[in-house]
Amino acid sequence: MPRATSQKFSRVHQSAPKKGAHNPSSSGGSGSSSSQITNPIFNTARFGQHILKNAQTCQRCAEANLKPTDKVMEVGPGTGNLTIKILEKAKHVTAIEMDPRMAAEVIKRVQGSPAQRKLDVVIGDFVKVEPLPYFEVCISNTPYQISSPLVFKLLSHRPLFRVAILMFQREFASRLVARPGTALWSRLSANVQLYAKVDNIINVSRNDFRPPPQVESSVIRMVPIDPPPPVKFEEFDGMNRIIFSRPNKTVRGNFQAKGVMKMLEQNRKTWMATREMPIDDNSSTSELVDKVLTDAGYMESRAAKMDIDDLLKLLSAFHDIGIHFS
Template identity: 40%
Template structure:
């Protein structure tokens, strides 16, 4: 049954009208205030977007090369603020594009070194920086960031092209240049892998190798709509801070070891290391290490051997090259590997659930038993940290 609306008593009408008027005034005032804030942000965003729109008339952005220009001024300001840049800092920016982030970095730092391979972008960047009066504080290196040697810098702030994220992160964290931090805008999925911890579904060799030498902090997610042209996926900002102290480990050994373990990260270590192909591969590597060590020890005494001894030793090596000898050697080496895994309690464990401390412990036990994962004594660069 519908109720009839009661008429407002005549003595309440003036108060009701007054409340309605005040409510309208408050709404207008709030809307006006909100509109002012929105208009201010909108003007900044429109100014940056207009600048990029003007550049788009002249430049075609290649999505295949990861050329996505960040245009949201609030995100740009937040990235600069989170980077904690000091007035006397030199900032390395990789892939500056048309300079939206570069201009904001120049406002708060002593110098910016921008590495950009696309000459068209460099021309636009130089023009915009000159118009802003910062040309004396900008150095542009027009080369491939993966192939060029970086000059000295204090920190990195960059919107990295998606296609070079892994090797570039490796070059930074395992490079010769010390730096305070790297604030990087990365593909969201890549950032999640970088941030993953043991037990997470995303935990992988990338996270293991980076976290050996650095700490990674999540900052914020960035919508794909904040880029021109719009990419297919969202992005995330992370900060990488190199550790003051890193474990004493041969990096080539570590990279080879993690490559073996994380080839099938959810398989038990026992199942991985008992494979005949893997056993023979490790046997060859370990024999190279042994031969290199013997050649150093015996270098001075090699000329003192008698011819008869040489003939006898040659005969022994010839016998050991037979298939039966190789089979016995492989079997013995496999037993050594299994003994290390069983005695340390790692046989039934999975790499995806192990911490770096546990992995370092296992690698040390393998090396002590004469099992090695790389025949080079010294690391050359960080590329091996992520190669499959």
């Protein structure tokens, strides 16, 4: 059984089950029937997993934007209920699973079937897998603890994928699709929507999982903007980290928070020194920030109501006078 992140279960994986290991046929599964929804008993607490068991929900996730020519990367296949549905629709699936027992279960479910040739399984933590396999579509029933890292790893991946169908806890999903001026519009919303179009596909009941989680879930569709905007993420996020710290407070008020001006002053000096530019000490960083906010018209604005265009305009104005955020 593979141990390193970069290793794979191959299509011809034939490891014999250990004594006392779970037999999928004893709980309703079959190695030769890939269309069944099986739910073998695993202790899923170790990796925070909740196995999607509702066949209709699996079908809806698998059908969302899939083409017969697609190469799919699935994150966290669990016991393979959703994987089987994806294999019926796509050309190839690479499933990345952290739990070796579940990876073995997925392989067993397709052995001896036509789907066997269409599936590879990688054992490892998705966040640490390098390089990622080539994929056009990503589908994931995402553990809560890697929700944000997964989103930003996908958005930074090249070449760009066509679409991602991602299941998250509903609160997190709602923040991803939130719009400016709504209660959930946040730094996360802005950072993601700078690089992708995001919308909600379906809401999923906690009873569709085994064991049921404490919260409801939602499936979102994320389509990367192609070509991506020529904006350095660290700069955009650095500014947002300041102004979204208290989104209903004025932008100027957030820039006056303890330590912010000192950090910006140091960044400005470093940036100008690397370009061998003279540092103008006639104006303090605080005065320069106020000038930018006044000239750009955002002195009394609040991040909670600023859209992507507002944020990009403000970032550009700061850059024009040598103020950077990373």
